Amino acid sequence: MVSIKLKLKTKVNAEGEHSIVLQVLKDRQKKIIATGLLVKKERWDDKEHCFKTRHPNAMHNNRLLDSIKSKARNIISEFEIDDIDFTLNEFENRFRFGSKRSKIDLFEFWDSVVSDLELSGRTGYARNNRDTIRSLRKFHKKSVLHMR
Structure with a gap:
């Protein structure tokens, strides 16, 4: 059983x-994926997991949230149709990069992880990961490093 839910991170940025984030739960494990959207607590409907109607861009932002949930559901359905017992990392790769891509660039993936960490307010951890990526790029001496 896999469940998806839109949630607010508890940390707030300087603007409050x-x-x-999109939270995916499978086999008592969870994966958090940043949506890139921000909202003040008083303009978020905790029950419906969407923007309240008094938010200035509620209609547009709720459509974005619906498309994110729909994309996640479609990916889960594809795995189920193909009878694949997927991991949350496989889900994340498919969510971020799509199914057409056979090889995933490690640097591109790691950059997206760092971006998620920064959006989540985990700047120290993001900085450490960015430094690691920089060292690996320097060592590898190529712009692309494929992973499977």
């Missing part, structure tokens, strides 16, 4: 806004 929370990051909205």
Whole structure:
């Protein structure tokens, strides 16, 4: 059983806004994926997991949230149709990069992880990961490093 939910991160940024994340639960494990959207707590409907109607861009932002949930559901359905017992990392790769891509660039993936960490307010951890990426790029001496 896999469940998806849109949630607010508990940390707030300097403007008092929370990051909205997609939470995917499978086999008692969870994966958090940043949506890139921010909202103040008073403009978020905790029950419906969407922007309240008094938010200036509620209609547009809720459509974005619906498309994110729909994309996640479609990916889960594809795995189920193909009878694949997927991991949350496989889900994340498919969510971020799509199914057409056979090889995933490690640097591109790691940059997206760092971006998620920064959006989540985990700047120290993001900085450490960015430094690691920089060292690996320097060592590898190529712009692309494929992983499977």
